[in-house]
Amino acid sequence: MFTCKFYIIAGVFFLCLVKASLVFAETSKIGTWTTASSAPSKRTEVIAATVEGKIYVVGGFNEPKLQNVLKFAISSDVEVYDPVSDSWSISTPLPEGRHHAGIASHNGMLYVIGGFTKSFLSVWHAVPTVYQYNPSTAKWRELAPMPTARGALGVTVYQNRIYAIGGYDGKHNSAAVEIFDPETNSWSSSTMMPTARDHLAVAAVGSRIYAIGGRFDLDYHHNMGTVEEYDPQTNQWRARAHLPTARSGITAGVINGWIYVVGGESGEGTFATNEAYDPVKNQWHTMAPMPTARHGLGSAVADGRLYVISGGPTPGGSFSQTNEVFTPPPANTTLSQ
Known part of the structure; x- marks a missing residue:
């Protein structure tokens, strides 16, 4: 009798282990999320980038309080996350608060490009400013401005140049593609993006640059799934597979x-929503969703993981300190579309 019960219990335990391993295997195909140490302050519309292994979260809007009401809660804060120690520190603030700016990391320096600030009773005054941050001195300096003032733009680095793409100039969407050379502190212009938009994402992979999603004229009721690919060698754009879920503020x-x-x-x-694009096959894949839905969030890659920080849990003016970490599936994993 005892032996019979033992084998039944052992069998049930074995089946549970098999089920758990199958669930883990299936989950690992779409990546996994963990929660890291929360940011020091609640913010939204932030930007983030990795410099020398540390993640800098810059600007945006602070949660409104009496002490920031005159600034319309526009933030100049710079908070620094160390993924190794899972800890935060505070660094030198921006010379002036910015929200919906672009950000890039290049050669150990941080660049904050464009964005919006306040003007009279509006918080949507587009600016062309470029600020460079040196982590070794913890100091900011102002560089040559963009030719076109705009915020809610996308920024990426390709072959030692910083590309500022799209956005909103204060009156209309911009299709501008302007290229900054940090070595000469100068700007040049390139072929305009076919679809003008703001609140888009821009990323460089291999020898191409991708402009993804976005919206028309700051209106999140008019989101887009448009994906366009830019070839810096030929200076030409072409359409690629649409983002499966039309989104902006991404x-x-x-x-x-x-x-x-x-x-x-x-x-x-x-x-x-978390969707992954394979540029080689021009295919999208649905990945594990974020634990906390958000917009106006910042992200940065460190040690093969995507850190997604702050942002608003509800549309419009909402704020969080959330710091969630996505670990993608192994590179050789077979995925369905």
Whole structure:
């Protein structure tokens, strides 16, 4: 009798182990999320980038309080996350608060490009400013401005140049593609993006640059799934497979040659959606959704993981300290579309 019970219990335990392993295997195909140490302050519409292994989260809007009401809660904060120690520190603030700016990391420096600031009673005053941050001195300096003032733009680095693409100039969407050379502190212009838009994501993979999603004239009721690819060698654009879920207010990171596009907002709410683009096959794949749906979030890649920080859990003015980490599936994993 005892032996019979033992084998029944052992069999049930074995089946549970098999089921758990199958669930883990299936989950690992679409990646996994973990929660890291929360950011020091609640913010939204932030930007983020990795410099020398540390993640800098910059600007945006702070949660409104009496002490920031005169600034319309526009943030100049710079908070620094160390993934190794899972800890935060505070660094030198921006010379002036910015929200919906672009950001890039290049040669150990951080670049904050464009964005919006306040002007009279509006918080949508587009600016062309470029600020460079040196982590070794913790100091900012202002560089040559963009030719076109705009915010809610996309920024990426390709072959030692910083590309500033799209956005909103204060009156209309911009299709501008302007290229900054940090060595000469100068700008040049390139072929305009076919579809002008703001709140898009921009990423460089291999020898191409991708402009993904976005919206028309700051209106999240008019989201887009448009994906356009730019070839810097031929100076030409072409259309690629649409983002499966039309979104704006998104963020993106590149890991192992794939672009992971996360979050966003619409009139119906915020997105936890995480979709990955394979540029080689021109295919999209649905990945594990974020634990916390958000828009206006910042992201940065460190040690093969995507850190997704802050952002609003509801459309419009909402704020969080959330720091969630996505680990993608192994590069050789077979996925369905």
